[in-house]
Amino acid sequence: MAEEKGERSILITGANRGLGFEMVRQLVEGPCKPRNVFAACRNPDGAQAEELRNLVKKYPDIITVVRLDATDPSSIQESAKVVGSKLKGRGLNVLVNNAGVMAAGNMEDTTDDNMLSAFSTNVMGPMNVIKGFLPYLRTAAKSCDKPGMSCCKAAVINISTALGSMSSIPQLYSIFPAFSYSISKAGLNMLTVCCSLDLKEDGILCTALHPGWVRTDTGGPQAPMEAKQSVEGLLKVMQTLTEKNNGGFLDYTGKTVPW
Numbered sequence: 001m002a003e004e005k006g007e008r009s010i011l012i013t014g015a016n017r018g019l020g021f022e023m024v025r026q027l028v029e030g031p032c033k034p035r036n037v038f039a040a041c042r043n044p045d046g047a048q049a050e051e052l053r054n055l056v057k058k059y060p061d062i063i064t065v066v067r068l069d070a071t072d073p074s075s076i077q078e079s080a081k082v083v084g085s086k087l088k089g090r091g092l093n094v095l096v097n098n099a100g101v102m103a104a105g106n107m108e109d110t111t112d113d114n115m116l117s118a119f120s121t122n123v124m125g126p127m128n129v130i131k132g133f134l135p136y137l138r139t140a141a142k143s144c145d146k147p148g149m150s151c152c153k154a155a156v157i158n159i160s161t162a163l164g165s166m167s168s169i170p171q172l173y174s175i176f177p178a179f180s181y182s183i184s185k186a187g188l189n190m191l192t193v194c195c196s197l198d199l200k201e202d203g204i205l206c207t208a209l210h211p212g213w214v215r216t217d218t219g220g221p222q223a224p225m226e227a228k229q230s231v232e233g234l235l236k237v238m239q240t241l242t243e244k245n246n247g248g249f250l251d252y253t254g255k256t257v258p259w
């Protein structure tokens with residue numbers, strides 16, 4: 001029997017492992033399957049994308065894997081062309097900027113290269129990805145006649161972290177010193193607020209979400225939560241977002257995270 005597909009299209013960066021892969025998995029295995037899930041990753045043929053390739057074999061009509069390195073503007077442009085040809089004039093409803101890098105360590109441990117890599121992947125990456133896919137987000141927003149803002153219409157979701165929260169970091173820094181990561185994610189938070197202002201006229205929602213502390217390569221083996229639980233929460237929260245959350249910062253349970 002043919003799968004029942006919805007109307008929405010969603011793109012997730014860093015979709016080959018961790019939270020990004022789990023998001024793709026839950027979207028295609030859930031009851032309300034999107035029309036298109038664009039699973040963007042920088043090395044679709046690599047060993048770290050094997051689970052994703054297996055999932056594509058099960059859901060070839062829904063998942064399109066696109067090669068996208070968030071630090072490489074030309075790969076973003078190329079991937080946008082692939083996505084555009086697949087959308088065939090329809091819009092992209094949700095863009096999830098999930099790809100991220102983290103280097104542990106305090107100021108003295110941190111090199112210029114750590115800082116540049118964190119800034120390039122966690123701040124400039126999301127900015128360039130938003131710019132690259134903006135025409136399709138605008139198409140989605142324009143073609144939806146519902147008032148207000150939502151992930152059903154058009155939205156940018158930036159996966160941030162409580163470690164990027166200036167008011168939370170005094171309690172967290174001694175447990176998780178990640179100097180370059182925290183500074184770059186604070187930058188991503190500001191990017192979220194600035195984008196929410198820039199894209200308001202277009203009706204495109206822009207929100208930062210904290211996934212909790214999750215057992216992935218970034219979160220490490222001591223993290224208390226599985227990716228499954230975090231992503232269930234993130235997807236639920238995404239469904240509830242409205243214009244009230246434009247430029248906001250929430251965690252995977254829907255609680256506001258202080259800036």
Ligand SMILES: NC(=O)c1ccc[n+]([C@@H]2O[C@H](COP(=O)([O-])OP(=O)(O)OC[C@H]3O[C@@H](n4cnc5c(N)ncnc54)[C@H](OP(=O)(O)O)[C@@H]3O)[C@@H](O)[C@H]2O)c1
Nearest residue numbers: 014018019069070071098099100161213214216217218219
């Ligand atoms: N896990 C946690 O506890 C936690 C907590 C707060 C926030 N977060 C955030 O959640 C997001 C996902 O992290 P995760 O926990 O799922 O970590 P993860 O398992 O380490 O995955 C990181 C993902 O980012 C991708 N990536 C890194 N640099 C990239 C680039 N230049 N272009 C494209 N993709 C790139 C990786 O791809 P490759 O396989 O090619 O390296 C991988 O798919 C990140 O933004 C992270 O900061 C995680």
